[in-house]
Amino acid sequence: MRIAISTGGGDAPGLNAVIRAVVLSAHQRGWQSYGILRGFDGLLGAEGVVALGPAEVRGITHLGGTILGTTNRGNPFRWVARDDAGGESEQDRSDDLCAAFNASGFDALVSIGGDGSMQIAHQLARKGLPVVCVPKTIDNDVFGTQRTFGFDTAVSTATEALDRLHSTAESHERVMVVELMGRDAGWIALNSGISGSADVILIPEIPFDIARVCDKIRQREAAGRHFSIVVVAEGACARGGSPVLVERRGMGTVDRLGGIAGQVAHAVARLTGKEVRTLVLGHLQRGGTPTTYDRLLGLRFGAAAVRAIANGEFDIMVGLNDSTITTVPLGDVVGRQRLVPLDSDTIQTARELGISLGD
Numbered sequence: 001m002r003i004a005i006s007t008g009g010g011d012a013p014g015l016n017a018v019i020r021a022v023v024l025s026a027h028q029r030g031w032q033s034y035g036i037l038r039g040f041d042g043l044l045g046a047e048g049v050v051a052l053g054p055a056e057v058r059g060i061t062h063l064g065g066t067i068l069g070t071t072n073r074g075n076p077f078r079w080v081a082r083d084d085a086g087g088e089s090e091q092d093r094s095d096d097l098c099a100a101f102n103a104s105g106f107d108a109l110v111s112i113g114g115d116g117s118m119q120i121a122h123q124l125a126r127k128g129l130p131v132v133c134v135p136k137t138i139d140n141d142v143f144g145t146q147r148t149f150g151f152d153t154a155v156s157t158a159t160e161a162l163d164r165l166h167s168t169a170e171s172h173e174r175v176m177v178v179e180l181m182g183r184d185a186g187w188i189a190l191n192s193g194i195s196g197s198a199d200v201i202l203i204p205e206i207p208f209d210i211a212r213v214c215d216k217i218r219q220r221e222a223a224g225r226h227f228s229i230v231v232v233a234e235g236a237c238a239r240g241g242s243p244v245l246v247e248r249r250g251m252g253t254v255d256r257l258g259g260i261a262g263q264v265a266h267a268v269a270r271l272t273g274k275e276v277r278t279l280v281l282g283h284l285q286r287g288g289t290p291t292t293y294d295r296l297l298g299l300r301f302g303a304a305a306v307r308a309i310a311n312g313e314f315d316i317m318v319g320l321n322d323s324t325i326t327t328v329p330l331g332d333v334v335g336r337q338r339l340v341p342l343d344s345d346t347i348q349t350a351r352e353l354g355i356s357l358g359d
Contacts, residue, residue: 001031003309004106005052007066008039008074008113008120012138012150013290014298015066015112020057021302022110027054029310034106035067039074040120043100044093061295064288075120098127108309110302112136114148115337118317122330125315132308133317133330134301138285141185143336144328145319149301152293154181154285155191161281162196165229172275173226175217175268179261179280182233183243185339188285190346193231193355200228200356202264204235204243205340208358210264214271216356221272230268232260236358300325 003026007015023033033052036042042049047069050056060067073080079093101109108130111121114137125131135142138154158180169176178198180189186203193201200216202208217228234257235243244259258280265276290298297320304318304325316327340347350357 006036008117013153014149014294016060017298018302021299025303025306038069039071119334130314140187144333149294149298158192159196169227175276177230177261177265183235186233189233198229198231200230202232202236207239
């Protein structure tokens with residue numbers, strides 16, 4: 001058996017752990033593994049494919065990022081071609097990808113990615129490619145799994161940042177507005193906000209009323225607490241509003257969100273008279289050493305992907321459900337998101353701790 005491995009979309013702590021587990025699990029079976037460089041570019045462009053054995057994955061479990069590289073613009077069904085004049089056009093190169101895959105003699109593809117990569121993998125499976133997916137996103141919003149690797153590390157990073165902000169916020173009696181990742185789902189903001197003792201948490205699932213946010217800050221002022229920590233997910237928006245774009249991108253990828261922290265900070269300063277500062281944590285949430293939890297989950301996912309191949313299971317995703325690694329049909333996963341349930345005990349916990357959710 002010859003297994004190809006690809007990592008697409010944004011990077012997440014634990015990617016290298018998955019790669020290592022796939023390679024070593026395949027090696028134990030006498031199979032050979034290959035890494036497709038930079039998403040699917042290695043099969044469609046000049047990036048290439050590299051052989052991976054125990055020596056190539058030695059000592060990478062604790063490393064952030066991915067040794068194979070990644071890209072947000074590698075959709076073979078919407079491949080962006082550029083002409084000599086700098087113009088762009090979209091092409092369907094999925095048949096080229098399948099032909100290159102077969103010409104390389106690969107027997108299976110392990111695709112490690114989020115919702116976008118899952119959709120591509122499902123389409124490729126319908127064209128006959130034997131695909132097994134591993135869910136990867138720090139946002140934890142992939143349907144069909146209770147947890148994605150990278151999420152625990154991102155929450156730990158955000159929580160540590162919030163811990164550090166408390167002292168400076170209190171010293172200067174300021175309101176600190178912290179923008180965290182979370183395009184459609186507020187898992188990072190909610191979990192780190194509660195753990196980091198935030199006073200206000202704004203998530204995409206609950207459109208906020210800025211007046212309610214300011215009410216919370218005024219209540220703290222009246223109680224002698226002259227500083228506040230406001231956590232806001234990048235995809236959060238006011239009632240009747242829409243998410244804030246920081247960059248409208250071109251073909252082959254989605255627009256980038258950002259700037260909601262600045263809008264919230266401006267409104268809070270205007271309505272309360274408080275001194276307000278903002279912090280956008282950004283890609284710090286993606287980087288660094290994965291936590292023990294994310295390392296172990298990544299290794300479990302990688303080994304499970306190889307087991308699925310050995311069992312002849314394709315067009316599926318491995319996932320964590322009820323503490324057990326399961327396989328889920330990609331048809332049940334794509335086009336759906338795992339959002340924060342509004343009736344969850346975590347939401348209830350935030351409310352019972354006195355944290356304002358802006359509603």
